[in-house]
Amino acid sequence: MFKSLADWINDRTGYRALADQAFNEPIPGGARWRYVFGSALATVFCMQAFTGLLLMTAYSPSSSTAWGSVFYISHVMWMGWFIRGMHHFTAQAMIVLLALHVLQVLLAGAYRRPREFNWWFGMALLFVTLGFSLTGYLLPWDQKGYWATKVATNIMGGAPVIGPSLQKVFVGGVDYGNQTVTRFYGIHVGLLPPLLVACLAAHIALVRRHGHTPPQKAPATPSPAWPEQVFMNLVASVGVLSVIILVVLAHGGANLDAPADPSNGDYPARPEWYFLSLFQFLKLFPGRLEAIGTMVIPGAIVLVMLLLPLLDRILPRSFAHFLACGFVFGVLGGAGFLTVQAIRDDWDDRPFLAAREKADQARLRAIALALDPGVGVPPEGAGYLLARDPLTQGRAVLEKRCLGCHVHDGKGLGTQSASDLARFGTRDWLRGMLENPGAGSYFKHAKGCDGMMEWKRTTKLKPNELDVVADFVAGFASIPDDVEPTEWLNQKEVAEHPGLKLFQNDCGKCHVIDGLSEGGLRDAPGLFAWGSPRWFARMIRKPDALDRYGYLETSNRMPAFGTDQVSDADLNMIIRYLKDDYLKPAAAPAQAR
Amino acid sequence: MLRRELLARLSAGLGAALSLPLLIPGIAYILSPLRLRREQGGFETLTRLSELEVGKPRLFFIQQERRDAWVKYPREPVGSVWLIRQPKGANPPVVALSSECPHLGCAISLKDESKGFICHCHASAFDLSGKPENAAPPRPMDTLEVALGNDADPEIRVKFERFRTQSEEKIPLV
Numbered sequence: 222m223f224k225s226l227a228d229w230i231n232d233r234t235g236y237r238a239l240a241d242q243a244f245n246e247p248i249p250g251g252a253r254w255r256y257v258f259g260s261a262l263a264t265v266f267c268m269q270a271f272t273g274l275l276l277m278t279a280y281s282p283s284s285s286t287a288w289g290s291v292f293y294i295s296h297v298m299w300m301g302w303f304i305r306g307m308h309h310f311t312a313q314a315m316i317v318l319l320a321l322h323v324l325q326v327l328l329a330g331a332y333r334r335p336r337e338f339n340w341w342f343g344m345a346l347l348f349v350t351l352g353f354s355l356t357g358y359l360l361p362w363d364q365k366g367y368w369a370t371k372v373a374t375n376i377m378g379g380a381p382v383i384g385p386s387l388q389k390v391f392v393g394g395v396d397y398g399n400q401t402v403t404r405f406y407g408i409h410v411g412l413l414p415p416l417l418v419a420c421l422a423a424h425i426a427l428v429r430r431h432g433h434t435p436p437q438k439a440p441a442t443p444s445p446a447w448p449e450q451v452f453m454n455l456v457a458s459v460g461v462l463s464v465i466i467l468v469v470l471a472h473g474g475a476n477l478d479a480p481a482d483p484s485n486g487d488y489p490a491r492p493e494w495y496f497l498s499l500f501q502f503l504k505l506f507p508g509r510l511e512a513i514g515t516m517v518i519p520g521a522i523v524l525v526m527l528l529l530p531l532l533d534r535i536l537p538r539s540f541a542h543f544l545a546c547g548f549v550f551g552v553l554g555g556a557g558f559l560t561v562q563a564i565r566d567d568w569d570d571r572p573f574l575a576a577r578e579k580a581d582q583a584r585l586r587a588i589a590l591a592l593d594p595g596v597g598v599p600p601e602g603a604g605y606l607l608a609r610d611p612l613t614q615g616r617a618v619l620e621k622r623c624l625g626c627h628v629h630d631g632k633g634l635g636t637q638s639a640s641d642l643a644r645f646g647t648r649d650w651l652r653g654m655l656e657n658p659g660a661g662s663y664f665k666h667a668k669g670c671d672g673m674m675e676w677k678r679t680t681k682l683k684p685n686e687l688d689v690v691a692d693f694v695a696g697f698a699s700i701p702d703d704v705e706p707t708e709w710l711n712q713k714e715v716a717e718h719p720g721l722k723l724f725q726n727d728c729g730k731c732h733v734i735d736g737l738s739e740g741g742l743r744d745a746p747g748l749f750a751w752g753s754p755r756w757f758a759r760m761i762r763k764p765d766a767l768d769r770y771g772y773l774e775t776s777n778r779m780p781a782f783g784t785d786q787v788s789d790a791d792l793n794m795i796i797r798y799l800k801d802d803y804l805k806p807a808a809a810p811a812q813a814r
Numbered sequence: 815m816l817r818r819e820l821l822a823r824l825s826a827g828l829g830a831a832l833s834l835p836l837l838i839p840g841i842a843y844i845l846s847p848l849r850l851r852r853e854q855g856g857f858e859t860l861t862r863l864s865e866l867e868v869g870k871p872r873l874f875f876i877q878q879e880r881r882d883a884w885v886k887y888p889r890e891p892v893g894s895v896w897l898i899r900q901p902k903g904a905n906p907p908v909v910a911l912s913s914e915c916p917h918l919g920c921a922i923s924l925k926d927e928s929k930g931f932i933c934h935c936h937a938s939a940f941d942l943s944g945k946p947e948n949a950a951p952p953r954p955m956d957t958l959e960v961a962l963g964n965d966a967d968p969e970i971r972v973k974f975e976r977f978r979t980q981s982e983e984k985i986p987l988v
């Protein structure tokens with residue numbers, strides 16, 4: 222039954238002859254392990270096509286969605302981390318195998334007449350593969366891909382005459398953005414694969430035409446590829462696959478850095494390891510000589526590689542072979558040396574390590590936020606993931622703008638001249654201050670701010686009454702933005718609060734609240750809605766207002782911050798950060814899956 | 815010949831070893847959506863009883879937070895329901911009908927002069943209680959759970975759910 226169906230198909234397609242051709246290719250000198258590279262490469266390419274196709278079903282190419290979709294693949298989808306990890310590391314395996322294949326062809330002298338075109342197609346395959354790496358690196362739109370690719374396209378832009386236009390076309394404009402992603406994606410999945418298949422087909426057809434290059438002492442009679450050579454090829458491919466799987470498992474899949482952030486100045490950009498030698502080479506040519514490192518020498522090396530098969534025409538055959546091998550090993554040795562040097566340079570480069578550490582924290586934070594059911598990636602895009610995280614953004618702005626004077630949990634960046642802002646606006650902060658306003662974390666360091674210390678010396682309130690007042694004042698923080706003092710005082714919870722009277726009689730001697738207290742004993746900031754976003758915003762924007770610290774001497778006063786220094790969104794981030802209103806980092810950092 | 819045979823068998827095994835480690839995860843990857851569960855929303859407040867006229871259906875939007883794969887959306891309309899106030903004394907006093915057609919999921923709208931409901935995709939027709947009026951829909955319009963407050967003019971709250979289309983029974987989508 223099965224056989225007759227097969228016959229029926231064979232009669233109409235002749236597939237058996239095709240299969241026969243494929244499997245029974247005559248191998249000159251018999252099956253050999255050294256012939257396995259080509260088929261291992263073909264296998265690896267098929268793996269890339271397969272995993273790549275799977276990734277395409279989940280990847281979303283735009284600057285706002287790319288990171289989120291890759292995150293989703295790696296952290297949510299079944300086996301997504303594995304599929305993406307395989308794609309990531311198989312790409313690297315492909316480079317390694319290509320290099321080994323080139324070496325083997327070179328040593329065997331298989332690039333020479335009449336196989337010049339084999340060599341050239343092989344070189345074309347090498348460049349197409351590098352093209353895959355370069356374009357693929359950007360697609361997750363994370364910090365790593367963003368910065369590394371930016372460097373690469375800037376190098377392209379340095380090319381004479383057409384450089385700038387070429388760069389603009391590739392990048393899809395002057396700035397990196399949506400068009401960059403779609404263009405790179407198009408090249409990666411639409412242009413390069415058919416190109417690679419075409420080169421591969423031509424390469425294989427030529428290998429078939431000329432046969433493998435047997436070693437000199439090999440027996441003259443060829444033997445068919447099936448089963449011995451096929452078996453060897455399969456063993457090699459399975460070997461390669463196993464190594465890749467082990468690497469993927471060891472790394473727990475491919476890394477995903479924090480979402481691309483064009484404003485982040487200190488990201489330690491590094492290319493993928495096989496470009497590290499070029500990266501290091503560049504450092505040898507500072508300033509105006511740079512083009513020599515980026516274009517002239519690499520270009521010359523490529524040119525020589527392409528011309529190697531023609532060397533025979535002007536030099537004796539074996540001498541040309543010797544020169545060719547010498548050249549390629551020289552280049553590889555140099556590249557190896559530079560790679561090691563690049564790695565060692567980074568090894569004890571403290572600023573680099575610190576920046577990398579920071580980048581890793583951002584990465585883990587971004588992933589934790591995206592995973593959290595209550596947070597997730599904002600609809601505007603992954604670029605806003607960390608910018609809307611109080612722990613990241615609030616802390617960053619606080620460090621940049623405020624910690625020169627203030628401290629946070631005791632930590633500041635200069636000589637302390639103002640309070641500790643940790644948990645500012647909460648009952649904790651308030652109760653602590655009422656206990657000891659002269660403490661270092663309150664008004665000890667703020668010049669001219671001795672009002673609460675004066676109050677402390679004279680007040681008759683007992684600790685339990687302080688608790689009640691603290692409860693009352695801590696409630697100010699939740700007064701909505703559109704509620705006026707009189708409306709607020711009319712609310713039942715406020716009017717009947719036991720702290721109201723205490724506040725009026727004691728605190729009200731200095732602190733004015735319309736309709737509740739008159740002040741007058743000495744100047745003091747207004748406390749209505751203290752700790753709420755509006756109180757806070759006014760404190761930051763107009764510390765010199767009469768209901769803030771306008772009564773102080775200018776030199777003692779906190780400077781005002783306009784929206785150009787602290788945007789409204791950032792202000793909100795600071796407020797939430799100070800009140801600990803954000804997703805708490807897990808005790809153990811989320812595993813890099 | 816024995817050697818040939820052995821190599822052939824080993825090759826077959828190696829072929830499997832080469833394809834399965836990618837094929838099996840690949841299938842799992844494609845099947846990932848099967849792992850997802852729809853978040854079951856609670857009751858959403860839509861309006862107050864006094865806003866509804868007896869026997870006159872009105873369409874209300876359901877606002878919910880939503881997660882679409884990696885994106886978290888703030889509260890926004892995710893669906894709509896028809897609310898129909900019943901004559902005095904009826905239980906329940908308000909009926910909520912999902913506006914999603916049980917046939918193939920298109921949106922159900924009101925017929926001219928509010929005499930019933932119609933789905934413009936395949937002309938499924940229903941009367942004002944949601945009962946089918948022709949053979950297109952497999953079942954009546956889907957009723958949703960309604961909860962009313964206790965005051966004189968109670969808030970109307972509806973539990974929004976979606977159901978499998980094309981089936982004669984009302985099966986919630988999870």
